[in-house]
Amino acid sequence: CRECDREYPVDPIYVCEFCFGPLEVVYDYEKIKQSLTRDKIQSRPHNLWRYRELLPIDGEPFDAFHSGFTPLVKADNLAKLLGVKELYIKDDSVSHPTLSFKDRVVAVALAKAREFNFDTVACASTGNLAHAVSAQGARAGFKRFIFIPASLEYSKIIASLAYEPNLIAVDGNYDEVNRLCSEVANKYHWAFVNINIRPFYAEGSKTHGFEIVEQLGWRTPDNVVVPCASGSLITKVWKSFKEMKEIGLIEEVNTKVFAAQATGCSPIVAAIKQGIDIVKPVKPNTIAKSLAIGNPADGFYATQVIKESKGFGEDVSDGEIIDAMKLLAKTEGIFTETAGGVTLASAIKLIKAGYIKKDGLTVLCITGN
Amino acid sequence: CRECDREYPVDPIYVCEFCFGPLEVVYDYEKIKQSLTRDKIQSRPHNLWRYRELLPIDGEPFDAFHSGFTPLVKADNLAKLLGVKELYIKDDSVSHPTLSFKDRVVAVALAKAREFNFDTVACASTGNLAHAVSAQGARAGFKRFIFIPASLEYSKIIASLAYEPNLIAVDGNYDEVNRLCSEVANKYHWAFVNINIRPFYAEGSKTHGFEIVEQLGWRTPDNVVVPCASGSLITKVWKSFKEMKEIGLIEEVNTKVFAAQATGCSPIVAAIKQGIDIVKPVKPNTIAKSLAIGNPADGFYATQVIKESKGFGEDVSDGEIIDAMKLLAKTEGIFTETAGGVTLASAIKLIKAGYIKKDGLTVLCITGN
Numbered sequence: 110c111r112e113c114d115r116e117y118p119v120d121p122i123y124v125c126e127f128c129f130g131p132l133e134v135v136y137d138y139e140k141i142k143q144s145l146t147r148d149k150i151q152s153r154p155h156n157l158w159r160y161r162e163l164l165p166i167d168g169e170p171f172d173a174f175h176s177g178f179t180p181l182v183k184a185d186n187l188a189k190l191l192g193v194k195e196l197y198i199k200d201d202s203v204s205h206p207t208l209s210f211k212d213r214v215v216a217v218a219l220a221k222a223r224e225f226n227f228d229t230v231a232c233a234s235t236g237n238l239a240h241a242v243s244a245q246g247a248r249a250g251f252k253r254f255i256f257i258p259a260s261l262e263y264s265k266i267i268a269s270l271a272y273e274p275n276l277i278a279v280d281g282n283y284d285e286v287n288r289l290c291s292e293v294a295n296k297y298h299w300a301f302v303n304i305n306i307r308p309f310y311a312e313g314s315k316t317h318g319f320e321i322v323e324q325l326g327w328r329t330p331d332n333v334v335v336p337c338a339s340g341s342l343i344t345k346v347w348k349s350f351k352e353m354k355e356i357g358l359i360e361e362v363n364t365k366v367f368a369a370q371a372t373g374c375s376p377i378v379a380a381i382k383q384g385i386d387i388v389k390p391v392k393p394n395t396i397a398k399s400l401a402i403g404n405p406a407d408g409f410y411a412t413q414v415i416k417e418s419k420g421f422g423e424d425v426s427d428g429e430i431i432d433a434m435k436l437l438a439k440t441e442g443i444f445t446e447t448a449g450g451v452t453l454a455s456a457i458k459l460i461k462a463g464y465i466k467k468d469g470l471t472v473l474c475i476t477g478n
Numbered sequence: 479c480r481e482c483d484r485e486y487p488v489d490p491i492y493v494c495e496f497c498f499g500p501l502e503v504v505y506d507y508e509k510i511k512q513s514l515t516r517d518k519i520q521s522r523p524h525n526l527w528r529y530r531e532l533l534p535i536d537g538e539p540f541d542a543f544h545s546g547f548t549p550l551v552k553a554d555n556l557a558k559l560l561g562v563k564e565l566y567i568k569d570d571s572v573s574h575p576t577l578s579f580k581d582r583v584v585a586v587a588l589a590k591a592r593e594f595n596f597d598t599v600a601c602a603s604t605g606n607l608a609h610a611v612s613a614q615g616a617r618a619g620f621k622r623f624i625f626i627p628a629s630l631e632y633s634k635i636i637a638s639l640a641y642e643p644n645l646i647a648v649d650g651n652y653d654e655v656n657r658l659c660s661e662v663a664n665k666y667h668w669a670f671v672n673i674n675i676r677p678f679y680a681e682g683s684k685t686h687g688f689e690i691v692e693q694l695g696w697r698t699p700d701n702v703v704v705p706c707a708s709g710s711l712i713t714k715v716w717k718s719f720k721e722m723k724e725i726g727l728i729e730e731v732n733t734k735v736f737a738a739q740a741t742g743c744s745p746i747v748a749a750i751k752q753g754i755d756i757v758k759p760v761k762p763n764t765i766a767k768s769l770a771i772g773n774p775a776d777g778f779y780a781t782q783v784i785k786e787s788k789g790f791g792e793d794v795s796d797g798e799i800i801d802a803m804k805l806l807a808k809t810e811g812i813f814t815e816t817a818g819g820v821t822l823a824s825a826i827k828l829i830k831a832g833y834i835k836k837d838g839l840t841v842l843c844i845t846g847n
Contacts, residue, residue: 155524175549180574182544186617203574205549206811208847244811248555264633271807438640442575442613478577 111410119165121225121300123307131406132308134165142356147327150358157213157316163352164316165309166220172249173216175205177316181324181472186440187453191460195470197330198437199321202445202478206248209399209446209477210317210342211241215302217313219249222300228252229299233290235283235338235399236265237477242302243272254299256286262398282393284404303339307406314342318349321472327359331469332420334367334456336448336476337377338402340388340411343368346474347414366414367465368422369455371395371430371447374403377411378422386412396427397447399477421464425454433457437475449475480779488534490594490669492676500775501677503534511725516696519727526582526685532721533685534678535589541618542585544574546685550693550841555809556822560829564839566699567806568690571814571847575617578768578815578846579686579711580610584671586682588618591669597621598668602659604652604707604768605634606846611671612641623668625655631767651762653773672708676775683711687718690841696728700838701789703736703825705817705845706746707771709757709780712737715843716783735783736834737791738824740764740799740816743772746780747791755781765796766816768846790833794823802826806844818844 110117112130123132145162153159157177158170180200188196201210215238222230231254232242239255246253253274257266258281270276279286287304294301302310322329329350335343343366350362370378373395380388388408393401405411415422425433430447433454438444452473459465479486481499492501514531522528526546527539549569557565570579584607591599600623601611608624615622622643626635627650639645648655656673663670671679691698698719704712712735719731739747742764749757757777762770774780784791794802799816802823807813821842828834 175551175569180544182574186619200544200574203572203577205551205569205572206813208572208577240813244807244813246811247808248811250555268813271804271813272811273804273808435640435642438613439616439642442615442617442641444575444609444613444637444640 121227121305123305134308134312136163138352138355145356145358147358150323157216157313160316160319163319164217165312166217167224170216170220171223172219173212173245176212176216177204178320179204181321182441182443184441187437190440191457193460193465193467193469193471197325197470197472198441198443199317199472199474200443201317201476202443202449207237207240207244209237209241210314211237211477212245213316214310214313215241215245218300218302218306218310219245219251221306221309222251222302223249225300225306227298227300229254229297231255231290231293231299231301232303233283233287233301235401236261237399238303239265239269240272243269243274246274247272256290258282258286265398283402284390311341311345314345315349315352317342317474318346319353322350322353322359325470329359329362329364330472331363332365332367332465332471333474334369334452334459334471335474336400336452337368337370337411338400338405340377340405340407342474342476344407344410344414347418364418365465366418366420367455367459368411368415368420369452370422370424371397371400371451372424372426373397374401375424376403377405377408378424380408380412381415381422388412397430397451399446399448400451421459423455423458425451425458429454443475445475446477448477488536490596490674492674503677503681505532507721507724514725514727516727519692526585526682529685529688532688533586534681535586536593539585539589540592541588542581542614545581545585546573547689548573550690551810551812553810556806559809560826562829562834562836562838562840566694566839566841567810567812568686568841568843569812570686570845571812571818576606576609576613578606578610579683580606580846581614582685583679583682584610584614587669587671587675587679588614588620590675590678591620591671592618594669594675596667596669598623598666600624600659600662600668600670601672602652602656602670604770605630606768607672608634608638609641612638612643615643616641625659627651627655634767652771653759680710680714683714684718684721686711686843687715688722691719691722691728694839698728698731698733699841700732701734701736701834701840702843703738703821703828703840704843705738705769705821706780707769707774709746709774709776711843711845713776713779713783716787733787734834735787735789736824736828737780737784737789738821739791739793740766740769740820741793741795742766743770744793745772746774746777747793749777749781750784750791757781766799766820768815768817769820790828792824792827794820794827798823812844814844815846817846
């Protein structure tokens with residue numbers, strides 16, 4: 110348990126029975142340190158399982174052999190324009206098969222769901238997760254139930270339907286859908302990837318960070334800008350850096366971690382800017398639907414990571430999001446969803462304000478297409 | 479020249495001045511054989527330049543270091559359903575950066591355009607090529623002019639506009655746009671990737687085939703099903719296999735090459751079915767817009783490849799295309815554009831009719847998202 114440190118066996122549980130704190134997977138780093146080397150990782154296929162010792166699966170992976178190891182693109186045109194020395198785009202918008210970083214977390218969740226003998230997987234989603242669960246769940250032979258806010262963009266829904274899941278459109282926003290799903294998860298024996306197997310699922314996000322470090326030649330960036338919805342990814346990117354140091358793959362971690370949110374849904378950034386630990390829930394109102402989580406499950410932990418790393422946060426308007434999407438497209442040829450615009454627009458503000466120093470190496474996390 | 483064998487220096491020309499035949503790049507295979515080994519290729523980064531000796535560039539590549547080497551996915555669910563032994567999906571729908579195999583041809587075209595000192599690149603496009611030229615051209619610092627049929631899907635146009643090219647929507651179908659572009663290419667000093675630098679551009683398609691062979695463990699498939707628009711890709715996939723044999727990377731080529739088209743635009747398949755060499759132009763009427771080329775530039779050569787390899791061709795209705803898109807999504811978690819549906823639907827018919835034997839290894843070329 111992240112709060113009271115109680116230990117639990119590896120089971121599909123996600124909340125501490127004593128303090129209601131979220132659970133986190135524990136690894137034997139000393140043992141992993143003995144076996145996992147840079148050479149060993151580099152000799153493996155280019156997918157997310159190359160870091161499997163640091164993922165919570167017991168047996169062999171059975172799928173997702175083409176997910177992960179997405180490009181880290183040197184963005185020289187954009188760097189020049191923004192006046193920074195070194196800038197990279199970690200581009201999960203070409204992730205196989207569903208074009209977002211959710212392929213990573215779902216791959217780990219499904220591996221664990223199979224180990225737990227579930228025959229049905231499910232999720233509450235703002236779009237990208239629906240695709241990943243629908244697509245990868247189909248390929249892996251699970252029954253699939255997808256719960257989405259009925260207000261989701263038509264194009265996002267259509268793409269998920271192609272994979273023929275059981276799709277349930279709920280009249281409410283993501284946070285309301287999520288609450289409903291918690292009740293459903295308790296009633297049926299279904300693996301809700303982002304609820305009852307969340308601790309395992311979330312660990313998949315670490316591969317995004319592991320890859321950044323490996324692709325930079327085994328070093329951490331000076332700055333990393335991460336878009337925040339539930340706040341899970343930003344905490345896991347930070348955890349991935351720390352773990353790599355822990356097991357001796359890198360010498361040190363001197364990275365400032367920055368949160369990017371849309372002004373219309375920026376509870377984490379608001380807490381950071383106000384210098385408080387309490388993330389106040391908001392009602393989302395932004396075009397960045399894939400980030401529109403008003404009550405972020407890992408919001409508090411996200412603020413702690415940002416403080417610990419001496420980073421900061423920034424939020425941007427819908428207009429700034431669109432401008433940044435266009436800028437990324439016309440300078441680097443990468444056209445991503447609104448979340449990509451949130452990341453770049455926030456980074457631009459953070460550079461202008463001096464939070465991100467111009468002489469450092471900065472990575473922007475682009476998480477979906 | 480493919481027709482009269484006249485030789486030309488390496489210049490931005492594409493038609494034989496004597497017989498009007500198309501020009502083809504010539505390589506010194508004996509010399510390449512001395513230097514290009516399996517080990518050398520495997521030691522290189524995972525992008526299309528790993529086969530650079532077999533691509534028509536003189537200097538070093540300057541961009542597209544994340545394009546190519548897309549997944550070859552073992553499609554066991556689909557294989558079981560269709561009753562075939564081994565089935566693979568070569569998945570260019572997650573190509574970096576614009577999600578189609580056009581990133582390959584454009585990468586080579588832009589490298590050559592820079593060697594020829596062009597400052598402007600252009601194309602006639604049915605959609606995917608527009609993205610690739612717009613995106614990669616922007617990143618590489620070229621001025622960009624894109625000519626499209628005004629009837630193109632709105633979503634396709636929007637994506638191209640994000641990269642801020644000069645977009646010209648022409649009131650006519652692709653073949654009419656293409657004719658206009660030939661005139662424009664003659665008037666201005668612009669590198670039209672699929673017109674005046676077409677011989678170099680088209681060579682980029684070979685990397686799709688090279689990768690299939692390498693990813694299968696240095697062997698050719700028994701069958702390969704390729705969607706046809708201009709007919710260029712199918713000829714280049716065949717060429718890639720033959721070249722690998724020529725320089726000793728593989729022992730033999732025993733592949734049957736199959737063409738896939740939509741019934742609403744199937745001039746190449748029609749010629750194959752009728753057993754004639756003449757590809758009669760048609761007026762396209764299909765939802766598979768990215769394949770809607772009624773007068774295919776390489777149609778004749780496509781029919782020759784199919785005959786030489788003892789393959790065949792098949793065409794499918796719009797309904798069959800949609801059903802196949804859904805089938806691919808729900809069995810393998812891969813949701814692609816209509817062209818992907820054309821390939822799978824055609825393959826299903828070819829298997830049922832016995833043209834593709836059930837005990838062989840078949841690769842389906844999925845070319846875009």
